[in-house]
Amino acid sequence: MYDILFKNARIVDGTGNPSFYGDVAVEAGRIAAVGKLAEREAHRTLDLAGLVMSPGFIDLHTHSDFTLPLFPRAASMVRQGVTTQLVGNCGFSPFPVVPERLDMLKAYAAFIDAGLSWEWRSLGDFARLLESIPLATNVAMQVGHGTVRIAVMGFENRDPTLTEVSAMENFVAQAMEDGAFAFSSGLIYVPGIYSQTAELVALASVAAKYGGFYSSHIRGEGDTLLDAVGEALTVGREAKLPVQLSHHKANGKKNWGKITTSLSMIDASREAGHDVLADQYPYTAGSTTLAAVLPSWSVEGGISSMVARLNDPETRGRIKGELDEPEENGLEFDLTTIMISSIPEGPNKKFEGQMLTAIAEQKGMTPVEAALDLLANESGGIQMITFSMDEADVRQVMRHPAVAVASDGWTLSPESGGRPHPRSYGTYVRVLGKYVREEKVLRLEDAVRKMSSLPAQRLGRYDLGLIRPGCVADLVVFDPDKVGDRSTFQNPHQYAAGVHHVIVNGQLVIENETDTGAVAGKVLRRGR
Incomplete structure (x- = not known):
């Protein structure tokens, strides 16, 4: 008897091949069978009614x-x-x-x-x-x-x-x-x-x-x-x-x-x-630490040394001079494209979610001066988003x-x-919603391959990333007509839409969009 039987799924198996309709059986954390399994018994049976099932x-x-x-x-x-x-x-x-x-x-x-x-x-x-x-x-x-x-x-x-x-x-x-x-x-x-x-x-x-x-x-x-x-x-x-x-x-x-x-x-x-x-x-847009905008010599010795340099007027002036001429000094970031995404608690917390140009205007400074002021006061604890x-x-x-x-x-x-x-909440569903369903940049099967068997290949784990008997039962079930990202740059803390079930090592960790509390995750070790 299977542990779980998923019936009537549109199966996108991770290979890039065309999807097909069928059933998937899970037993002891692995995929036990794929095909027409309607007559087989299981402890639990979920009818997916045509929803997509893909590898996790x-x-x-x-x-x-x-x-x-x-x-x-x-x-x-x-x-x-x-x-x-x-x-x-x-x-x-x-x-x-x-x-x-x-x-x-x-x-x-x-x-x-x-x-x-x-x-x-x-x-x-x-x-x-x-x-x-x-x-x-x-x-x-x-x-x-x-x-x-x-x-x-x-x-x-x-x-x-x-x-x-x-x-x-x-x-x-x-x-x-x-x-x-x-x-x-x-x-x-x-x-x-x-x-x-x-x-x-x-x-x-x-x-x-x-x-x-x-x-x-x-x-x-x-x-x-x-x-x-x-x-x-x-x-x-x-x-x-x-x-x-x-x-x-x-x-x-x-x-x-x-x-x-x-x-x-x-x-x-x-x-x-x-x-x-x-x-x-x-x-x-990308995201990293605001300290990444600085010339490398100014962070030599660590963050405490960086702060000391920023608090020395002469050295701060030298740093400002280089940031004012980024191309000539081999610096990558355009400060006018930066939004501050996270700041530690304190008087500068109010600047979260604002463009550096807007912060500079409020401070009566240039964007370069505003960035240096924030770094001098908040050390290395500031995250930024760059629209570049x-x-x-x-x-x-x-x-x-x-x-x-x-x-x-x-x-x-x-x-x-x-x-x-928003990538922490929306990367995968954004590809499936915006770039597959709406804009057809990728076929669904190709997108799923890029999310499953291709990265599994990089890890050297050929028992992951595929819906195939013997593979680990890491699976996701989603509605291809509704899957998408809700998370935005101004309101990022929003969960994905259209993802119904998530199975990790044969256990439902998300069922009907709700966390089951199942402790299913494992620490994977290379070669083991």
């Missing part, structure tokens, strides 16, 4: 490791169909932790840290913490280059010594032995920005020995996009491991259209036999067969507050 969505790019301990039910993610999250992206991971540099690490991650206890030292320790909380989704982990570099070198702007390289290699090896899937980098952020390509190759080579891959928030997504893509491909080629290009895009109006060339670079690398994929969120991408680019990247859908978000709940980027 696998999000290759989240930062939920910094929020899951507070929001383990992953409401913003699971309610749009996400059943597995890959964390540790952009060089940010909450491990390894070296006690004497913990304050540096906490300041580094302050803009996404939802209040972690920081009581662990390694991936293994952190995994045990995650296993002790009521997870609704599966979690896979990466080890972040930025965190590893902080553990060994702090925020020093120099090349590592041979001893320091060895120490970083040991941290990466320990994380891989503990089950990390990949080594990630974030090369627009300090301290990653201080690294040379050779350092990345050395550390990625360690991940390669364990069968891992290299994911990268590349060194630039604006003027230097093509060089940055080239560097990531070089790291993969020289370290002999697959590459995942994170949130692929071109920032800044003068760079729009460059993704035609960057996608061609991906194609050429794949044709040469190198395993390269990219991922993308379906918005023309082109809709035509978004569509072109989305159509590419080697690009997966991914959110670059994290687990949230309406009580978390702030004005976070």
